[in-house]
Amino acid sequence: MKFLFIILLQQTDGIASLVSSLLPFVLIIAVFYFLILRPQQKRQKERQKLLEGVKKGDKIITSSGIHGSVEGVEDDSILVKIADNVKVKMDKSAIGTIVGLTDTAKK
Numbered sequence: 001m002k003f004l005f006i007i008l009l010q011q012t013d014g015i016a017s018l019v020s021s022l023l024p025f026v027l028i029i030a031v032f033y034f035l036i037l038r039p040q041q042k043r044q045k046e047r048q049k050l051l052e053g054v055k056k057g058d059k060i061i062t063s064s065g066i067h068g069s070v071e072g073v074e075d076d077s078i079l080v081k082i083a084d085n086v087k088v089k090m091d092k093s094a095i096g097t098i099v100g101l102t103d104t105a106k107k
Contacts, residue, residue, distance in 0.1 A: 051092045054078060059100035062090065067099075 054060070058070045060080065071087055072079035078095070081087050 050098065051095060054092065054095065054098065058098050060098050061096045062094045063096040064094070065096075 054070055054073055056070055056073060059067070060070060061067050062080070066080070066082055066088075068080040068082040068088070070078050071081045077089055077091055079087050079089050
């Protein structure tokens with residue numbers, strides 16, 4: 001009986017040892033998730049919402065630094081007017097920021 005009790009104590013010590021050695025790794029993964037992955041996912045959702053909300057007449061700056069206004073919107077591309085009689089078809093992902101919204105969007 002005493003022998004069985006000693007074996008049970010050794011097993012619980014082993015489990016406690018295993019938990020205490022894995023705990024730092026679990027904490028590191030949790031910190032990594034909350035400090036890096038979760039904010040990145042939030043930024044991606046905000047960017048997706050920004051790209052879906054682009055309308056004709058919005059003033060934009062592309063990721064390459066070209067300033068222009070949106071003349072047309074399709075599924076994954078936009079038509080950007082960058083000068084008089086100069087329109088360029090671009091992918092929506094090329095939009096860096098929206099500088100000015102149309103008058104209908106402001107109301």
